[in-house]
Structure formats: structure tokens, C-alpha cells
Amino acid sequence: MNKLIAAALALMPCMALAQVGLINNKADSSGSAFSASVSGYYYFFPESDNNTITLIGYLDYKSLHLEPRYNYEGENTGSLFAGWKFQVEGKLQFAATPMFGFVFGDIKGIAPGLELELAYKKFDFYSESEYVIDNEDSENNFYYTWTELGYSPFESFRTGISAQRTRLYQTGLDFQRGIFAEYSFWKLTAGVHYYNPFTPDYFFIASLNFEL
Secondary structure (H helix, E strand, O other): OOOHHHHHHHHHHHHHHHHHHOOOOOOOOHHHHEEEEEEEEEEHHHHHHHOEEEEEEEEEOOOOOEEEEOOOOOOOOOEEEEEEEEEEEEEEEEEEEEEEEEEEEEOOEEEEEEEEEEEEOOEEEEEEEEEEEEEOHHHHHHEEEEEEEEEEEOOOOEEEEEEEEEEEEEOOEEEEEEEEEEEEOOOEEEEEEOOOOOOOOOOEEEEEEOOO
């Protein structure tokens, strides 16, 4: 279970970024170049007392993307990321956002990353990679990738499958897979992810995003 918790904490940033990606982070209907939102994520492990909450802010001005985070790369750890989005509009939408972040708290270091987004009609694809470099102990460096395939049968509802593969020190390769569903209303988007279904290592993530 400790291995499962460590892997789940490692995928926090990927899960969070996916929910405010190309599909869900819709353009401001007012045409404003600035947008902002805040998200909370509750990680529930039925077989453990190590449940935790992650908080993330999103600030976008034109192509500039900023993200302050807490309990994101790890517990009792904050970070601040900045990136630049390159986007192609049309029937087939594509976006790539290279990012770089500073990590502080229990984990201290830097983290380069890349987000890729693709959307066509009611389908969307999201992938994110990040490498956290620990300034104090290189044995704590870690790399992960995240992939999510979503389908929106109607505008306010999105569901799909997700998977991630992470390399954590002394844990080997760890693969998590799951299903998710999200519902949007007003300025809110509520979601739930169910990982490793029907196995002893299952866990849930409940999320809530508010557009400012």
C-alpha cells in the first residue's frame, strides 16, 4: 500500500493538469485574454489513513501559463510552474505547453515538463510528462508520464479512461489505470476517478474546479 500511495502522489500533477486541458479549459466567452481557476483534489485510499488534499491554481494570459501548487509533487510540498502554450485551432485542435517549475518544502528542486493536448469533435487526448530533480538527494529524482482519453457525449459531461507509468526510486515500474467521469455546471466542474478497479490496490480521487 505504501508503494501505491507513493505512485498516486506522483500522478497528482498529471491528473490535475488533465482536468483543465484543451477540452475542459474552454475559452472565456467574453473574449478576455486572461483566465484563472482553482482546483481541489481529495485522494481517498480505503486501506490507509494517508488520505490527502491537493490545491492548485491556474493563471493564463494569452499563451502564458502559470500554476501555483500545494501537495502536488509530494506532501507538504509547494511548487510554482510557468509555461508557454503553442496551439493550433480548427476541427482538429492541438496544443503543446513546455513548462518549468521550482519545487520547495519537503521536496526541493526543479521540474521541467511538457503537456500535449489533442481534441476532435467529442473526443480528446491528453498526455503530460515531468521530471522532478531533487536538489538535496538525486535518489529522489523521479519521472512519470500520464495519458488520458476522454469522450464528451454532451457539453457538460466527460468520461473516459486514464493510465500512468512512473519510475520511483526503489519501487520499479509502477502502472496505474482507471476510469473517470466529470460534470460541469455554472463555473464548477466536479469529477471522480476510480483507479485500479476491482483490485486490492484500488483508490479514488474526488475533484472540484472553480473558474474565477
